[in-house]
Amino acid sequence: MFETLTKAPGDKILALMGEYAADTRSTKIDLGVGVYKDEKGVTPVMSSVRKAEERILSNETTKTYLGIAGNKGYGTAVLDLVLAPEFDRSRVRIAQTPGGTGSLWVLMQLISRARPGASFYVSDPTWANHIPMAKNAGFDLQTYPYFDAETRGVKFDAMLATLDGLKAGDVVLLHGCCHNPTGANLTPAQWDKVAESLARTGALPFIDLAYLGFGDGIEADAYGTRKVLASVPEAVLAFSGSKNFGLYKERVGAAIFVARNNDEAEVTNSQLLNIIRGAYSQPPDHGAEIIRTILTDADLRKEWEEELGVMRNRMIALRKKLAEAIRERSNGSDFDFVADHRGMFSLLGLTNEAVEHLKAENGVYMTGDSRINVAGIPEDRVGDLAKAILDTVR
Numbered sequence: 191m192f193e194t195l196t197k198a199p200g201d202k203i204l205a206l207m208g209e210y211a212a213d214t215r216s217t218k219i220d221l222g223v224g225v226y227k228d229e230k231g232v233t234p235v236m237s238s239v240r241k242a243e244e245r246i247l248s249n250e251t252t253k254t255y256l257g258i259a260g261n262k263g264y265g266t267a268v269l270d271l272v273l274a275p276e277f278d279r280s281r282v283r284i285a286q287t288p289g290g291t292g293s294l295w296v297l298m299q300l301i302s303r304a305r306p307g308a309s310f311y312v313s314d315p316t317w318a319n320h321i322p323m324a325k326n327a328g329f330d331l332q333t334y335p336y337f338d339a340e341t342r343g344v345k346f347d348a349m350l351a352t353l354d355g356l357k358a359g360d361v362v363l364l365h366g367c368c369h370n371p372t373g374a375n376l377t378p379a380q381w382d383k384v385a386e387s388l389a390r391t392g393a394l395p396f397i398d399l400a401y402l403g404f405g406d407g408i409e410a411d412a413y414g415t416r417k418v419l420a421s422v423p424e425a426v427l428a429f430s431g432s433k434n435f436g437l438y439k440e441r442v443g444a445a446i447f448v449a450r451n452n453d454e455a456e457v458t459n460s461q462l463l464n465i466i467r468g469a470y471s472q473p474p475d476h477g478a479e480i481i482r483t484i485l486t487d488a489d490l491r492k493e494w495e496e497e498l499g500v501m502r503n504r505m506i507a508l509r510k511k512l513a514e515a516i517r518e519r520s521n522g523s524d525f526d527f528v529a530d531h532r533g534m535f536s537l538l539g540l541t542n543e544a545v546e547h548l549k550a551e552n553g554v555y556m557t558g559d560s561r562i563n564v565a566g567i568p569e570d571r572v573g574d575l576a577k578a579i580l581d582t583v584r
């Protein structure tokens with residue numbers, strides 16, 4: 191049987207983590223891995239999460255099955271968090287999934303049932319995992335222009351021109367906020383134009399919302415999602431609780447879709463539940479129950495929002511520090527974009543040789559496309575990092 195298989199490509203980020211671990215230099219800096227780190231370099235369990243877990247442990251009375259759509263209270267709480275309060279919920283359904291990746295997977299299967307082989311547009315570039323996932327779902331993978339290598343901002347006119355040329359039945363994957371890998375994001379005015387374009391063409395928006403609250407705050411980060419959902423008849427939305435609740439290994443996400451009306455939502459939901467039943471039957475509860483507990487308790491919610499704010503503000507402060515440190519040393523504004531980007535990542539726009547050089551000479555690790563995790567910048571080494579980057583690009 192298995193002799194027919196050939197080796198699948200390994201995961202590049204995991205390989206980079208291995209190289210970093212094997213590097214014996216005490217001055218090494220890890221900007222590669224895609225998890226939040228605090229000032230001590232650790233990915234902490236949030237205090238609100240810890241408290242919710244303690245409650246769950248003492249109050250839980252059964253381990254019986256949850257049902258295909260998972261934890262219902264979690265579903266309601268996530269919709270309350272993500273949707274505008276006035277949004278018509280009769281058109282919406284939600285299923286808890288194992289992580290944001292699980293939600294991307296089930297939603298791709300759902301679209302594939304409706305439109306096998308649909309043209310599926312992702313930003314150039316996009317999160318690396320979107321590409322094999324969309325291909326595995328049988329879509330005709332296409333890209334739309336996104337990152338401007340010169341300005342390190344969004345090539346908005348080119349992006350919009352591509353979106354304007356789409357047709358009903360095409361699918362467009364949009365990062366709801368905190369674009370991964372670039373860190374370059376749409377302004378509210380640009381989201382308005384994207385929403386208008388989607389409404390005009392009938393292309394289906396597929397929003398990946400993996401970093402809500404990591405950019406400028408929960409409300410600001412939800413702007414694009416809410417604007418698009420308010421403008422179009424149908425949409426899908428993949429939510430992840432991995433980053434904003436620090437629940438990475440608990441695998442908690444949600445697949446959400448909006449249909450034209452309640453009847454179509456019922457039919458579509460029957461397909462979604464059928465896909466889940468045939469894949470993993472039901473999601474695990476723990477992470478979802480943590481999020482439900484936090485979002486439905488005023489004190490825990492307040493504490494979580496404060497903790498999320500600390501993470502967000504730390505990343506914004508590190509961005510400013512790095513941009514300033516480079517400006518001071520270079521007398522130039524070439525890296526000011528780092529301070530304008532939002533979320534956990536920035537794409538520096540370096541060549542692969544430069545990335546390799548930074549690793550070999552300075553022990554600075556980032557992914558091959560020159561994406562850095564700003565949360566990985568050691569606060570006391572910002573100057574060293576700025577110098578290493580400048581020495582490499584000069």
Ligand SMILES: Cc1ncc(COP(=O)(O)O)c(C=O)c1O
Nearest residue numbers: 289290291317370398400430432
């Ligand atoms: C853009 C994007 N989407 C989705 C995910 C999925 O996250 P998870 O499956 O860990 O919830 C990630 C995680 O890195 C991401 O960066």
